[in-house]
Amino acid sequence: KAGVTQTPRYLIKTRGQQVTLSCSPISGHRSVSWYQQTPGQGLQFLFEYFSETQRNKGNFPGRFSGRQFSNSRSEMNVSTLELGDSALYLCASSTQGGTPSTDTQYFGPGTRLTVL
């Protein structure tokens, strides 16, 4: 099976712009989670989507949003970019909650976002 894919792998934006990141989960996986990784804050949970619905949300401002499509692909959008949004954004997929094997999240390679 193909793994989780994320596009683009690298992005450079300027403050005030917006950006959209894409994540394609492993075939058959219906849950997609997003994480932000920075040197200062480490890995932080952004949100999770399941069956096109946001099921869980972390403590991030409303500038961070996402959506999921019927084929389980997910996009994450950040509006009005700030310097502090520079980070590695990781996407992870799993089948669905309930048992360890289905709760295990498998990660994509990440999108490195740089905000200038």
Next chain:
Amino acid sequence: AQTVTQSQPEMSVQEAETVTLSCTYDTSESNYYLFWYKQPPSRQMILVIRQEAYKQQNATENRFSVNFQKAAKSFSLKISDSQLGDTAMYFCAFMKPLSGQGGKLIFGQGTELSVKP
């Protein structure tokens, strides 16, 4: 709220030797899952091993094993016969699954492991 603590920011080990990475966590839950992920320089997060809290038996995956002490809320990772390819950042993670509602991973700050030839 759950927290995960990795007290060793950096560690090094000689090739073929054994190394243990520490992780403690804080939770009031009785049912949860614990994971170790590795992140090599490529930044790809790779699952190393997982443990269900209700299982007393420690999980093992080839050269990787855990020492899960539920009462002490400790979850250490032992890497035997270390290889150069084990060089990576290792993250301990906690998940409290919510039935039908998924679950989010809570990560520790990571331990950077260097395997030296």
